[in-house]
């Protein structure tokens with residue numbers, strides 16, 4: 001039985017004051033032991049949020065990292081740096097990074113390897129565009145994105161990742177895949193994990209991302225292969241984020 005994970009992707013949002021209020025609101029009403037919970041925050045706020053979540057069941061996450069360990073990579077942040085701030089999860093290959101920063105499947109795979117070697121849990125994002133879906137290419141694109149990552153991992157490493165299926169057409173648009181549409185892709189992704197190892201298929205949590213909100217979370221999270229959510233806008237309001245966490249019960 002996979003324990004569900006609800007992770008907030010704050011994206012480039014927040015301020016010292018807003019973060020303090022948001023984390024306090026989450027902690028105040030966090031239901032005990034419903035699922036794993038994480039907040040993935042902008043890098044400058046890692047120290048602040050590390051302090052704010054200390055002693056609570058909320059884990060800290062980052063939104064990207066370098067594949068390199070150290071050196072002349074201006075603007076980059078390494079896995080070891082994230083670890084110094086108590087980071088447990090790191091989102092990799094979000095479609096916004098693929099689209100605006102030219103991140104390739106190979107780059108996402110290299111980052112995944114580096115994250116695992118450092119003991120972080122990579123949340124590997126995959127997803128298709130509307131054009132690709134309409135052209136019937138969803139499985140080829142989304143499955144292919146995962147396959148490139150899996151090819152770079154050992155069997156043991158593959159069982160330690162988290163996957164997030166985020167249809168690009170559902171990100172920041174308010175459009176959501178129906179639970180059945182999402183389940184179909186999640187089942188395909190689990191089969192790809194199974195081709196790597198039965199352990200990976202059984203253990204890896206596949207999150208749904210892309211406009212998950214309180215009013216659709218329960219139905220999505222009820223699907224057999226949806227093991228949690230990577231939450232965008234709704235993670236910025238404590239009440240909405242908490243409602244999604246409760247829907248994972």
Ligand code: 3PY
Nearest residue numbers: 009171172210211232
């Ligand atoms: C969204 O829900 O918009 C996301 O991109 C979550 O990562």
